[in-house]
Amino acid sequence: MSAELKLAAFELAERAKVAARQLLRRDRRQLVLDAADVVEKRAAGILGANQVDLAHASDQPAAFIDRLRLDEKRLRAMAAAMREVAALPDPVGEVVESYARPNGLRVERVRAPLGVVLMIYESRPNVTAEAAALCLRSGNAALLRGGSEALQTNSAIAACFPEDAVQLVSPDRALLDELLQLHEQIDLCIPRGGPSLIRFVAERARVPVIKHYQGVCHLYVAADADLAMASRIAVNAKAQRPGVCNALECLLVDVGRAPEALPRLAAALRGAGVELRCDERALPLVAGGVPAMEDDFGREFLDLKLAVAVVDGIDGALRHIARYGSRHTESIVTRDAQLAQRFLNEVDASCVLWNASTRFNDGGELGLGAEIGISTSKLHAYGPMGLRELTCTRYVVRGDGQVRT
Template sequence: MATNGNNLQVMGQAAKDAAYTIAQLSAAQKNSVLELMADKLVAATDDILAANKEDLAGDLVAAKFVDRLQLTATRVADMAQGLRDVAQLADPTAKIDRGWTTDAGLQILQQRVPLGVVGMIYEARPNVTVDAAGLCFKSGNAVILRGGKEAMHSNQALVAVLRAALAESSLPVDAVQLITNPSHELAGEFMHLNEYLDVLIPRGGAGLIKAVVNQATVPVIETGAGNCHIYVDATADLGMARAITINAKVQRPSVCNAAEKLLVHRDVAASYVPALVQDLRDHGVEVRGDARVQELVPDVVPATADDWDTEYNDLIMAVKVVDSEDEAIAHINAHNTHHSETIITQNINAGRYFQQRVDAACVYVNASTRFTDGMEFGFGAEIGISTQKLHARGPMGLSALTTIKYVITGDGQIRQ
């Protein structure tokens, strides 16, 4: 389907006009379009995979991120299923949060309304294209997507399918738009498109997110960067601790909810650290350790000061021995990115203490950090994982793409 090129003023106005139309649709109408989008994605699988093959051949993405970029027939089917799942979710804009009558006799309703136009800046993750479009459409928003050059062919193929479904439904195709010029200059202009964008959501590595937060004048929801920790308490079930650590580090090491750091209480360090290091190595993980870890496993790579602040997105893990839960909490709060942290313990009081004092969007007791995900939380899908505190925090589903409006009805009242 034709787009508006890369004239951001034209794209912004088109998105604003489309958002007005989309905001008026019923839940049934939106669900029908989402189902059509899903059908068309599956039907276009061969074309989408061919486009993705071009991106993979471009060799523009680091090897550790290839898994994010690569599409398969199963992954395309999963994206389609994600749209169907979103269609099954309740429409947040059909919700009245609360209502009351004032002393003056005014009837006030607080209701959910779309944000308007959402801007997305993201890297080599074609699935974000579909997730963002589906969630924005269901919540009544238009979206302008700016993916990375690494996934440009994939994103163009996916957006063409989504826009075709909108056209077939006699709806404005500019409810979903893609910026195809990957230049930094245009990205900078996008970050200052205040006249048209209601919010800007970056998804990617720490460098991308920092750049957007520092440069944008459009309101930003900070997402993604995950320097996540596991703390093994003195009372931990060590079998559970080893299983959770391996899962959180190894299952998908390139994603933001993978664990990057391991803190171990000194009382269990001697019995836990050597076995865990061997487990990690058996799974291809490079282990870096502080001085106390090096005493237990002399051939680990010495951890540097920079390691404690690094999100590896790779099969690397830094390990530190601590003297107490309070030391673990202080270390986490000093070095984390406010994403996901977990404690392994059999002492429920220690678990609750950890949850109350660790500053992060998601704080677990006896579970892998890998569960920080909109699908796992029952949101159907997610637009991102917010690591800030205003507007939204943690996995962001449909409700995070809405705001509130007060609707007031009177019968002639004037203020005295």
């Protein structure tokens, strides 16, 4: 571990820490609006940088190149998303709670920025703009560590924001390793990416980490379910966008209704092009189904594939989800309010739904305005993280000379 790298990481993080303190006194909405203007002004430069990244990626698959590519339209959408973040209400300074104590002390809990946020991601360059806007709007300095494939594009975008408050970090694992030790400078690390990246971060970090792990989402069709509704929800949850974390990965059907429900659900899902991987009890009821492998349960397919199992009532469903779920999103279809309530209470997931598609666990859909990701960590933020989740609350106490007796 080189001393030079250690020093580089320290200086980077220390600059961010100083910038975070200065942000407390600046107009953070205006800073984001200004950055959006700069993005549009520098459109040609950003698109040029993107061409350089694209040239290096020419032997990659088409989907990869599509994610990486920017054009005029995507750039305008990026600036528009930044302006939407600027327009959101300021979470900083919000008084969450306020009361007086018998001795006259006036106590408030007030939202404050976390300080310095280290964001690790691998996806599209617009994440750079959105994460920077979300951090800045909530008063946090951002260290952005995107993937090497988008380095030139990300640099050009990050340079549109105030320097020090938004810094792009070179995609070097040894440097990341050093940054993850700096718990005096960095208040939060958000890793978004594959399980191996998140494991790397979780194993090494001495800074607090909010993990954004995969979604192994289940839909439990209870014995009394409206089957038309169940089919509609299953098809939407699985097939509308199979590659995302709130897509359905496993269908659980109650044993009491399976003979009627499964053929109907299976027909609808197969009609949407979904391959059905069935456990022993489901297989005979699913025309065209294939036997599930051992590891198909608990698996995030991110594809038009679905695990299917028959379960023994609500207890069977809860046991299955406790064993195979990833605490992301779980849904039940039933007409029975009491049964639904038990599911909603006892399933441990960042978002639990009754008679609705798993696809709704999303910052935009839940009304947060924008999100920096969906946390599967239970501490601090559980579920979609918006501006509010990038703050903490502090106690602010006003007195007139009170001392403790």
